[in-house]
Every structure is written in structure tokens, then in C-alpha cells.
Amino acid sequence: MKTLRGMLAGAAIATALVVTGAVQAQEPVKGGTLVIGTTQKPRHLNPAVQSGVATAVPGTQIFATPLRFDAEWQPQPYLAESWEVADDGKSITLHLRKGATFHDGKPITSGDVAFSVKTVKENHPFKTMYGPVTSVDTPDEQTAVINFDAPHPAALLAMSSALLPILPEHVYGDGQDPKSHPANSQTVGSGPFKLVEYKPGEHIILEKNPDYFLEGKPHLDRIIIKNYKDVTSMVLAADKGEIDMLPFLTSTRDLDRLKKNDALEVTNQGYAAVGPINWLAFNTKNEILKDLKVRQAIAYAIDRNFIVNALHSGFSTPVTGPVVSGSPFAAPDVNGYDLDLDKANALLDEAGHARDGDGTRFKLSLDYIPGFAEMQKTVAEYLRPQLKKVGIEVKLRASPDFPTWAKRVSGHDFDMSMDIVFNWGDPVIGVHRTYLCSNIREGVIWSNTQSYCNEEVDTLLGQAGTETDQAKRADLYRKAQAMIVDDVPLVFLNELPYHTVYDKKIGNAPLSIWGPMAPMDDVYKSQ
């Protein structure tokens, strides 16, 4: 067994220095209410059976997880005060804090951990997270040993943020389907805040948990997550000082406006683990697009810098590979496909697509997700005249709403589509799904909807998924990414410009790798 505790103290100090920002020298103030503005509406508040930021932001305040991660991608103790990874990487032993209780006063035991792992494994949409789990042993009340059928280096990250909320077995273990359990909207967790009121589409009121297992925390008395109908009215409210924090803001015009407000801090920190990528996907089964040269030509015809600097006013950042730059598994040295119209034209000529009388080589349709105008529709509108330059006539195909778009793309009824897909921290969780041959599925959105298949890539991803040596793992991912980028199943465009806007009165703003999807027990509000 090797212990990870030794490195934690130093990492914790470094993190504290990084994350505290403008008000770092100040002593945390006790009390006060933090008002968070959002346009997202959660289905319910139980992240064990529901992914997505709408559930994760309140969910991580209500439910504690075994571990938490700092801004340097280092695991930190949370509900587990220490842990060991077996030498063969096939088990992780968690040592839970003594005396920790749920919001209803019942003690948290290793049985609750085993129950939560089972619930997440069976119900969470990210099957790869706990797929390798074979069993959970509970030798005593405070010890849980999670066993895997193969080394599972992604497991530590999968025990943080909203990915493994520790559920009370005495509430959820009554035999009802956890996906539609009534307790999902009247939650009992063990996190720093308790649920007081949940009005779907209106607000969520959370109150300080006086029996929180971390002494002296949380600092805030209440958190109110307030729903707004649209970004415009939410931004107006922030400008007026009605809201203390706006997480997950991407609208560049609004960011520009809020940056000019002296009372507010605007930062893009806190989204490294989310890793949201905006890309152009190809249906590689399409008669024209199955030709690698055509896909390469399209990649060379797109000016990523124009998208980032002109369309997104410099707020978003370019992405060239499947893993975002903030991740330790990023591959910055892959082929960037810098704008080269001559090369694009030459490739299309080589592919045998001659121009007709009015200069057109062929026609393709382009879908985009409705409701994300700046990232999706605007970029799609730019691509139409841009690809016309190399003789490709693009017809934009709008979808009235998300289900319509999802039906088309997951049913492989598209030529090209804009898409937004998250890395979700570890490549095993959010990256593999897009590229594995085995994940080409009918009717499943955000599977391998490109129908891309390269056995070598599959092998590399398989090896990387079980490699416990961090350096070797990163190397395997670099090789896999280089291959993927060369095969061009999609053109990587930009990282979504997620920003958190917060009042300067807010201290210790949540800027770890999980940002606002992490417990805000350190956050305080100076008067």
C-alpha cells in the first residue's frame, strides 16, 4: 500500500494561496447569504442518478463525497480523512471521519458508501466511472474498500464533486427506483448545507448544516440559488447587485459588460475539470465525409482564431485535441490544422471533387444545438460562407428544440453537426465515449455519434484507462489524441468560455478544478 496523505499538506497550502484571490489576506466572515443566479433548472437534486451542472451545483452543497480536488488536480480529504490505493491499483481503501452524520442526525457508515457506489454504478449515465467496480467491502463502520476488476486510475476523481454523493441508505434503500425516488427533491445529505426549500424553476434555499463534520465550517448561513428566465435578465440583476455569483456564464457580450462593473470579479478559473469543448462533428458514414481527405480539407478551411477572437470576442480559447488544455492529459503538440485554403482546395481536388459551373464541389447539411446561439448557431453561420470558399455548399438545418436535434444526431441522420461535449475531469469519464468503436450506438446522444472507429485508438484508450503510472498514462493519451486528430472525426474549435462572475465581497470563491460544482464551505461574504 502506498499512502497519499504525505503530499496533501503542501498541496493544500498551495491551493489556498491560488484560490483565495483578491480577498486572500482577510479572515473569513461568519454569516450572510450567498445568492447564486442561474438559468438552469434541475430535474431534482440527487447527483447520484443525474448528471449536469443544474443538479451538481446544489447537489455538491447538500451531499458530501469521499474526496474533493483542489485547483492543482490533487485529491484532498473530505468525508474520507485518508485513503490508500493498492499497489496493483485494483482497490481503494477509504477511512471515513468518525462522528460524521447525515442532515437527519443518523451516522454515516461504510455501508452508506457501499450503497452509494452501487446506486451510482447502476443508475448514473457515466457507466465508465464505476463500471470496473466488482465489490465494496465494509470491514468496519469507518472503512470501505472498493475493489475493481482492473486498475482504475480515474476512480479518485470519480469520488469527488457530484460524482459520488454519499446517500443515506436508510432513506434510499427502501426499494424504490432511485431515479424517481421522492427523496431526490427532499434530499438528506451530509454536506455543508441542508435543503430548506426547493421550488422547481424558482429557487433552491439551502441553510448551514450546524453539525457539519468539518469544524468551523461552512462560513455562510444560507445559499439561495435563484432562477432567471434568460441570461439577459440575470445579467441585469447581477449588474444591479441583486446576485452575488453567476457561475457557468458564457455569453461574451454579457461578460464584457460585467467586466466593466467595478464591484464584480470575472474569472474563467474553476472549469478545468468540466472541460467543455465546442466542435464540428462529421458523420463518417456519409458518402462524402467518409473520405479522410475531405474531412482534413474542411479542418484546414476553418479559421479557429476568427471564431475565438472575432465571434467570441477573445473570451473563448482554441482547442486542438480531445482533452482540454487545463487537464494533465492534454496534448498540445497535435496537428492544429491552421487555416490553409490552398491546402484545403488541393485535398478536395485530390479527393476527386471537382468544382461545377458555379464553383461548387458538393453540398452538405450542418446541424447545431438550439439555444446556444453564440457557441453553436453563430459558428455554424460563419462556417457556411467560409466553406463556400473551398467549394462546399453548406445548408444550415435548424432544430426547434433540443430533443429534435438530439434525435437527428443520435440517430445518425446528419452530415455535419456542431456539438458541445464535456471532458468531465478524467478522460475515462468524458472523453473515451466519443471515440471508442464499441460506443457507436443508435439513439444515444453523446455516444460515438460520428461512427468513428480506429482499433489502435481503442487499444491506446483501453491501456490509458487502466495505467496507474501518471506519466505513462499521459503519454498513452497523447498518442491516442494524435491519432484521433489525424483521423479528423471532428474538428475541435474552442473551449466554451465558462466564467464565474462574483461580487468582490465574496471571499474564497469556488475556483478549484470543479469550480461551483464543489462544496462552498470555505466561501464567505464580507459585509
Next chain:
Amino acid sequence: MLLWTVIRRLIYSVILVVAVLVLNFLLIHLAPGDPADVIAGEMGGATEEVLASIRKAYGLDQPLYVQLWVYLKAAAGGDLGQSFFYNAPVIDLILDRVGATLLLVFTALGFAIVVGTTLGVIASRKPTGIVSNLVTVISVIGYSAPIFWTGIMLIIVFASLIPLFPISNMYDVTKSVGPFGYALDVAHHLVLPAFTLGIVYLAQYSRLTRASMLEVLGSDYIRTARAKGVSERKVYGRHALRNAVLPIITIAGLQFGGIVSGAVLVETVFNWPGLGTLAFDSILARDYPTILGILFFSAVIVIVANLITDLLYRVADPRIRMAK
């Protein structure tokens, strides 16, 4: 006689409600994509197994006619089903929000009738005067401006540039005040949405009152009243307006259904937590039971309103009552 009419009307109403339910059920299922896609989208993607389990949990794996039959049977027993999206009983979601919608609709309707009628009467005094023309211009603008545009403009002017009113929602959840403070807070939040919804109808009422008044003012009995020396105030108030207001009452009854649908837009712009916002979200989420529940509910309201109007006519107007 009246009882038989009521019974016949009730039977028609029940048939109408069932027809509304069946038609809405079929129309909603024609839309591409299903609730499982939306739930999977919210989840950040899902495997076939998860999708299948979602479909099974909500009965979406059954043939459409089975789903329809199950729904109708449950609805007959007063059970409108479980919301796919909010994971809560539809009837609870509707009852939780109906108060907010009724408050908005009645305030807007009251405002439109009182102010619209008053403006119409003022305009009718001098049909070619400045005031009359001004009322006409305001009416045309009010009627032709899209309701969501008016709402957004009011937010920009009266909530942002001149911050007199709140931007959205029905009350400020961050303030803890007593019942009186809460009522004041709701009233403060109600001003802009009620004005937005009311302005369209205000335009109609002022035009209708103006036209109706002008017609009545030309009648013989008005001339007689004036000839016998009745004051102008009484001529307008007691003789002319009483008769001119009849078509306005009729229109108000008929418009009730329309104003409920108008509330969808206004509630959406102002994030007013009523049935409109719920309907909007449910449509985007393909939350079939909730959409059907709201449509059922609004259909019942309109049918009941029409039934009452119809019966009131019979009571009020002897000509209808006596007609064979």
C-alpha cells in the same frame, strides 16, 4: 327547462374535454424526440440501458394507444400523472402555480377593462379631438407591439435604466418579510407583467368602448335625455355607458381563454412562476404529462367560463331564455 339545458351543456363539455385530451395527446406525440432524450441530455448523455430504464419507468416503451388509454383512465380518476421532468405529481405542479397565473390574469384584465373603458369614454366625447386621436394611436401601438417585446422594453426602461421595479420573478426570495411585506413585494413585482399583459387588451377595450359609445350616443333616447335637460355627466355615465358596456362584458368573457394563453408569453419574459412558465418549460422538455395537464386544466377553465357565460345570458336576457 333550465336544468335540462345545464345537463345537456355538461354532457357536451365532458365530450369536449375528452376530445381535447385525445387530440393534445396525439399532437404532442407527433413532435420528434421524446422525454428520455431530454432527460439523457440533462444527464450529459446516457447509455441504451439507462434510456430503456427511463422509458420503462415512465411507460414510454408501451404502444401509443396503450399510453393514451392508461392516461385517460388515470385522468378520469383525477390523476394527471407524474411529471417526467420535475419528478413530481402534475396536479401538485399545477395547483402550485395556478394562483400566480390567476393573480396575473385578473389584475391584467381588471386594469385593461377599467383603464380601457375610461379611455374609450374620454375619446368618444370628441371623436376627432386630440385626446381621441391619442387614444387611437396608443391603442394601435399597444395592440400591434408583440407582447414579449413590450415586456422586454419595460424591463430595460423601468427595471434597468430607471430601476423602479424588479426585473423578474414574483417575489424576492432573498428578503424575509411578514405577510404584509410579502403582499407588497408581490404587488411590486406584479406591476410590469400585469401592465404588459393588460396593454394589449386595454387597446381593444378602449377601441371597442369608443366605437360602442359613439353608436349609443347617436341613439334617439340619448337625444331625448339631452332634450329633457339631463346633465352631460349623467348622459354619459347613466344612459350611454350602461348600454355601451354590454359588448365589453361579452368580449371580456370570451377573452378569458385568450388572456390565459397570453400569460404564457408574459410569464416567460418575467419568469412569473405560473402555469405559462410551466407550460413553456414542459414543452421544451417534452414533459408530456405536464403539458397535457396544463392543456386539460386550461380547457376546463375555458369551458366552465363559457358555460357560466351562456347560462348567465339566459338568466339576464329574456329573449335568449324564451327562444325555442
